[in-house]
Amino acid sequence: MGTVSLPEMPCQELVELVSDYLEGALSPVDRARFEAHIRECKGCTHYLEQMRLTIRLAGTLTAESMSQEARETLLRAFRDWRSA
Amino acid sequence: MIDIGQEARLVEALRRGDEQVFMALVDRYQASLLKVALVFLGNPSTAEEVVQEAWVGVLQGLTRFEGRSSLKTWIFGILMNVIRKRRDHDGRLPPTAAFDDDLGSGEAAVEPGRFGSTRHWSVPPASWAGLPEARLLSRETVAQVRAAITALPANQRAVITLRDVEGMSAIEACNVLSISETNQRVLLHRARSRVRQALEPYLTGE
Numbered sequence: 001m002g003t004v005s006l007p008e009m010p011c012q013e014l015v016e017l018v019s020d021y022l023e024g025a026l027s028p029v030d031r032a033r034f035e036a037h038i039r040e041c042k043g044c045t046h047y048l049e050q051m052r053l054t055i056r057l058a059g060t061l062t063a064e065s066m067s068q069e070a071r072e073t074l075l076r077a078f079r080d081w082r083s084a
Numbered sequence: 085m086i087d088i089g090q091e092a093r094l095v096e097a098l099r100r101g102d103e104q105v106f107m108a109l110v111d112r113y114q115a116s117l118l119k120v121a122l123v124f125l126g127n128p129s130t131a132e133e134v135v136q137e138a139w140v141g142v143l144q145g146l147t148r149f150e151g152r153s154s155l156k157t158w159i160f161g162i163l164m165n166v167i168r169k170r171r172d173h174d175g176r177l178p179p180t181a182a183f184d185d186d187l188g189s190g191e192a193a194v195e196p197g198r199f200g201s202t203r204h205w206s207v208p209p210a211s212w213a214g215l216p217e218a219r220l221l222s223r224e225t226v227a228q229v230r231a232a233i234t235a236l237p238a239n240q241r242a243v244i245t246l247r248d249v250e251g252m253s254a255i256e257a258c259n260v261l262s263i264s265e266t267n268q269r270v271l272l273h274r275a276r277s278r279v280r281q282a283l284e285p286y287l288t289g290e
Binding site for chain 1: 132
């Protein structure tokens with residue numbers, strides 16, 4: 001059996017499948033089309049890299065730490081619960 | 085990640101009334117719980133109230149916790165119940181049932197004008213690989229990311245907050261938000277695409 005050539009994946013289709021690709025949710029056929037396209041296309045390689053960086057940057061956001069007052073309220077709630 | 089044996093010991097210590105263990109748990113999850121509450125309620129002081137209420141719910145529920153879900157999922161589930169109650173009683177907020185109503189499925193990840201007639205790039209994205217770490221992780225870049233996430237529709241914001249900011253798994257996020265995996269993925273994709281788009285002019289400039 002020879003290799004079956006898969007229909008090419010246009011860039012505009014690829015950009016809509018990036019999250020599915022990163023989540024491992026693509027069908028084996030689409031995954032193969034995705035990877036074949038990425039190997040040949042610099043624009044899409046950059047796009048995928050930009051999406052990965054976007055995800056990484058989102059992971060650097062931190063919330064303000066908890067106020068001392070809120071901690072004390074919780075500690076009181078815990079003591080009340082323990083002695084109940 | 086806590087393994088199951090460790091988690092069982094943790095729950096035991098909580099039931100015994102170990103204050104340090106409880107406060108360590110609070111420190112671990114408080115920031116995440118607040119972020120989630122803020123996404124749903126939009127008001128920092130309401131969010132803080134709701135999270136406090138959730139912790140009380142955690143204490144009251146401890147004797148019933150059977151370890152069928154992870155402690156983390158269970159705690160977030162309690163928070164979501166408190167949030168739902170709050171939203172359903174507050175006429176100003178839409179009920180949570182409407183959460184995956186508008187998936188934004190028609191939205192393009194990249195504006196169509198950047199592709200040519202064969203649907204390949206006519207204006208391809210530049211590489212960000214050469215950007216120095218200092219630029220990438222600068223306070224300014226982080227502020228851009230935060231602004232872009234804040235500007236998202238609430239449901240997209242919720243998903244990207246849980247997944248990419250909080251680092252939850254897809255299954256955890258689906259449980260917390262009561263949405264299907266497919267809808268979760270659609271919302272995540274819309275959210276990430278919009279944030280990337282917002283960052284592009286900023287990170288691509290010379």
